[in-house]
Amino acid sequence: MNALENFNIVLVAPLYAANIGSVCRAMANCGLSRLSLVAPQCVDGWAEAGRLACHAGGILDAAPRFDTLDEALADASIVVGTTARDGLYRQHVKQPRGFMPKLLEQAGRGANVALVFGREDTGLLNEEILRCNHLIQIPTHPGYPSLNLAQAVLLCCHELFLSADIYEAPVEKSDFAPARQREQCLAMWREMLLATGFMQQEKADHMMQAFQRIFSRGAETLDDINILMGVARQTMWAARNAPVSK
């Protein structure tokens, strides 16, 4: 079972269709697909939703609409509200980074989890907050704590997506360079730097420590080391054929 499928994003009375569309796209970016709309207002016209959803229009088309939050939560076993404000009922808020992995684990055991987001201007009302088993608050800067609705949904969904461990990072195609090749590379560079006149024999030990430091920070793979050895090889050839003046 894909635990992400057990999450339902519930938007309560969203004012702007553009935000609904952006929410759809953010959900698709993170592998979520269930959206519920409670009494959407869409003062900017419904067409904006489709425009902002881009290639996630399928989520928009499939999203059921409800008159009340209670109806939207009928099949939810865990209801998680989001709040930007402190105060009443809100001192037990959790943060997405720590809490989403727990929700994902519960969804993986079959729990239907509703993540509830309030209206753009006033958030969730107190009676809506009371319907929530848990509250989360997304950390933001005190200078401007209010996130755009779709941005808030994205941060929650992305945390879930990372927890689900679906993403496969591009694979480093080269193996880590073994110590033997590293030594060989440094030896070639020493020879090269002497041959070009970059350093004198008596300074070589000291200078090579710098190159060892630079290479160990910058050159991790066998490919990297092979490139550096290629530079040394070619430069020594050039230095032999056109000796550098000292």
Next chain:
Amino acid sequence: MNALENFNIVLVAPLYAANIGSVCRAMANCGLSRLSLVAPQCVDGWAEAGRLACHAGGILDAAPRFDTLDEALADASIVVGTTARDGLYRQHVKQPRGFMPKLLEQAGRGANVALVFGREDTGLLNEEILRCNHLIQIPTHPGYPSLNLAQAVLLCCHELFLSADIYEAPVEKSDFAPARQREQCLAMWREMLLATGFMQQEKADHMMQAFQRIFSRGAETLDDINILMGVARQTMWAARNAPVSK
């Protein structure tokens, strides 16, 4: 020094002013303030930028514009590009979660860090990628990997903001409940549940294990325990005055 001030968000040839505005708001939400615009296109009209920036218009007003990426990067000591695609030059991409703390540390030691984001449709061009010391890729679902520009900026900035450890979570106002009060609470509930006829004496030990489990999951603080003891106290009073039939 506030390390976040050493980050510069560089948008290369953004198509939509609305996205520029949303970027400003996302930056303010995360405590960043330096924005640079390289050859902005703004096919939707510049006014959209101000509308979407909301209370972050100051960032928009202060953002310098440049004709070329090179000019925008003139004072950058570390240039970090963002890419959604794999392929050429891109197999060494890093992810924000692991990499942003390192960048923040370098910014804290005085490095000017430019985070470069490409155009909405084609991202950064290969010659722009070559100007970057590092590349990051934001993990997304393979079904729809392409993030909206402002959403991508938000995920990077929010990772920086969390790393900077500025956010103060709402403080739990009640102390954790000590074991003695927990025991006292359970004893009161045992008495109450016997008094109301909810359980018989011979089942009490077994049943109280369930309440211990529920309370230890759900009631963490002294406030919680005091509420539960209040319930027991009041219920026993009610049971005495109106005995429950068995």
